[in-house]
Amino acid sequence: MLEINCPYCGKRAQKEFTYAGDAGAERPNLETGTNQDWFEFVYLRNNPRGLHDELWHHSAGCRRLIKVRRDVVTHEIIDTGAPSDSLSTGAS
Amino acid sequence: MQKYSIFSLARNALTSHKNWGEAWRNPDPKQEYDVIIIGAGGHGLATAYYLAKNHGITNVAVLEKGYLGGGNTGRNTTIVRANYLLPENELFYEHSLKLWEGLSQDLNFNVMFSQRGVINLAHTDAQVDAHQRRGNAMILNGADGVWLNKHEVKARAPLLDISDRARFPIKGGLLQPRAGTARHDAVAWGFARGADARGVDIIQNCEVTGIDIENGGVVGVQTSRGAIKAKKIGTAVAGHTGHIAAMAEMRLPIESHVLQAMVSEPVKPCLDTVVTSGATHTYISQSDKGELVMGGDLDLYNSYAQRGNFPRIEEVVASVISMFPAFSRLRLMRTWGGVMDMSMDGSPIITKTDINGFYINGGWCYGGFKATPGSGWVYAHTIANDTPHKLNEGFALNRFEHGYMIDEEGSGATPNAH
Ligand SMILES: Cc1cc2nc3c(=O)[nH]c(=O)nc-3n(C[C@H](O)[C@H](O)[C@H](O)COP(=O)(O)OP(=O)(O)OC[C@H]3O[C@@H](n4cnc5c(N)ncnc54)[C@H](O)[C@@H]3O)c2cc1C
Numbered sequence: 001m002l003e004i005n006c007p008y009c010g011k012r013a014q015k016e017f018t019y020a021g022d023a024g025a026e027r028p029n030l031e032t033g034t035n036q037d038w039f040e041f042v043y044l045r046n047n048p049r050g051l052h053d054e055l056w057h058h059s060a061g062c063r064r065l066i067k068v069r070r071d072v073v074t075h076e077i078i079d080t081g082a083p084s085d086s087l088s089t090g091a092s
Numbered sequence: 093m094q095k096y097s098i099f100s101l102a103r104n105a106l107t108s109h110k111n112w113g114e115a116w117r118n119p120d121p122k123q124e125y126d127v128i129i130i131g132a133g134g135h136g137l138a139t140a141y142y143l144a145k146n147h148g149i150t151n152v153a154v155l156e157k158g159y160l161g162g163g164n165t166g167r168n169t170t171i172v173r174a175n176y177l178l179p180e181n182e183l184f185y186e187h188s189l190k191l192w193e194g195l196s197q198d199l200n201f202n203v204m205f206s207q208r209g210v211i212n213l214a215h216t217d218a219q220v221d222a223h224q225r226r227g228n229a230m231i232l233n234g235a236d237g238v239w240l241n242k243h244e245v246k247a248r249a250p251l252l253d254i255s256d257r258a259r260f261p262i263k264g265g266l267l268q269p270r271a272g273t274a275r276h277d278a279v280a281w282g283f284a285r286g287a288d289a290r291g292v293d294i295i296q297n298c299e300v301t302g303i304d305i306e307n308g309g310v311v312g313v314q315t316s317r318g319a320i321k322a323k324k325i326g327t328a329v330a331g332h333t334g335h336i337a338a339m340a341e342m343r344l345p346i347e348s349h350v351l352q353a354m355v356s357e358p359v360k361p362c363l364d365t366v367v368t369s370g371a372t373h374t375y376i377s378q379s380d381k382g383e384l385v386m387g388g389d390l391d392l393y394n395s396y397a398q399r400g401n402f403p404r405i406e407e408v409v410a411s412v413i414s415m416f417p418a419f420s421r422l423r424l425m426r427t428w429g430g431v432m433d434m435s436m437d438g439s440p441i442i443t444k445t446d447i448n449g450f451y452i453n454g455g456w457c458y459g460g461f462k463a464t465p466g467s468g469w470v471y472a473h474t475i476a477n478d479t480p481h482k483l484n485e486g487f488a489l490n491r492f493e494h495g496y497m498i499d500e501e502g503s504g505a506t507p508n509a510h
């Protein structure tokens with residue numbers, strides 16, 4: 001089971017969280033976003049085979065969205081933080 | 093190709109089965125091919141087979157990074173069905189189901205297709221309505237579908253708990269009698285043998301690491317065994333479509349996720365049909381070896397690892413036991429996972445692209461095994477003619493941009509919810 005470090009609650013079991021998808025998909029500006037911007041936001045994903053920034057909802061905990069940087073090949077969690085935080089690359 | 097028959101069996105029995113020839117060659121890659129298919133799973137091999145058989149294109153290589161059939165083709169729960177609501181899906185999968193019905197004969201290889209029926213259980217009044225509507229849609233599209241009340245369900249799967257005490261009481265089920273299961277490895281082997289006999293080179297241990305593009309068209313690939321040229325390149329890499337597309341600088345409406353499956357210890361025959369549940373999204377059948385084969389939902393987070401996590405295993409097993417209390421005594425023998433493309437509308441993508449000569453076959457979500465012959469059939473057509481077959485016109489890549497999604501579940505652009 002994944003152990004996810006919620007920045008608000010500490011280390012918790014994966015079962016307390018709900019996956020909320022790619023954190024890199026950025027919502028276009030409502031005034032200036034073009035059709036193409038919206039299409040890319042809604043449908044296209046980088047889907048990398050390596051490090052992936054993603055949102056998880058601590059649904060059975062503090063109920064806040066958090067950002068997780070995870071290696072999707074090894075499932076290793078590199079860093080976690082608030083959605084607006086910039087996360088470490090894991091290189092030490 | 094050495095034809096398999098009762099006579100070849102008898103002849104080889106005389107020499108203690110020591111003189112059977114190899115089923116396919118193991119060639120080194122040539123410098124150039126007319127068509128390169130990336131991925132020797134069922135889809136890639138079927139595509140090569142139909143390129144040769146239906147279109148006379150035999151200067152073809154299938155490049156495989158591991159061994160043939162070692163991907164999802166060898167990892168799935170082998171359910172073959174055509175019980176969809178939307179016409180694009182239903183017509184395509186029904187075509188595939190018809191090919192399954194003649195596949196062992198066509199390939200001269202026993203793919204052990206067993207039409208034991210697939211029952212999709214309904215647990216609420218709303219599900220009863222939805223299942224009956226889907227059954228009618230199937231019939232209108234030329235497939236078979238039969239509504240069973242709960243006693244008729246029980247007659248076909250006696251170990252099911254149909255009492256009102258069940259966690260998800262069973263109201264009835266939608267049966268597709270012609271659906272069933274097949275031997276997963278045999279499908280890859282049969283297509284490999286048939287393609288090889290027609291001149292296709294199947295090259296294993298050959299990972300594609302780059303796609304060479306010049307003036308808006310493909311010219312070849314880079315691989316772990318050197319560069320290979322081709323003017324047409326088609327991907328058939330299941331969960332790795334996004335990874336290959338990135339080599340051609342494309343982003344796709346796909347996320348890669350891990351799906352697990354598991355088997356119990358083998359027991360005597362006790363379930364001779366396939367049971368799937370609309371409430372818990374689990375599916376269960378019994379293999380010829382006697383193991384109960386079970387699967388459920390994705391692990392739900394992006395993954396390129398061919399293994400999953402314990403919470404999902406627990407949920408699948410709990411759901412199965414809630415339907416079949418007798419199975420609670422069995423021990424779980426083995427679990428495994430496979431990486432799947434989850435598309436943004438839950439339907440596959442079989443398409444040409446904006447890059448000349450570059451074709452994509454992916455986005456199979458939970459259900460690409462049953463599509464294997466149909467997918468190879470229409471993908472070969474698409475590659476040979478540079479234009480889609482009637483049955484995959486709807487599965488174009490540009491449908492997302494233009495709003496022609498084929499969203500069977502109606503769950504929108506959330507790949508893990510399909
Ligand atoms: C647990 C599980 C249960 C399933 N149950 C069912 C079911 O009951 N019914 C059903 O219809 N479907 C089911 N599916 C889905 C089904 O297995 C797949 O959709 C189908 O097998 C895909 O076939 P394929 O030939 O495209 O992929 P694969 O068999 O995975 O073949 C793709 C091949 O591409 C190779 N490859 C990848 N990258 C490269 C590269 N860079 N270079 C060269 N080769 C590469 C891989 O090694 C692999 O062998 C299930 C899947 C899983 C994981």
Ligand SMILES: [Zn+2]
Binds near residue numbers: 062
């Ligand atoms: Zn929290």
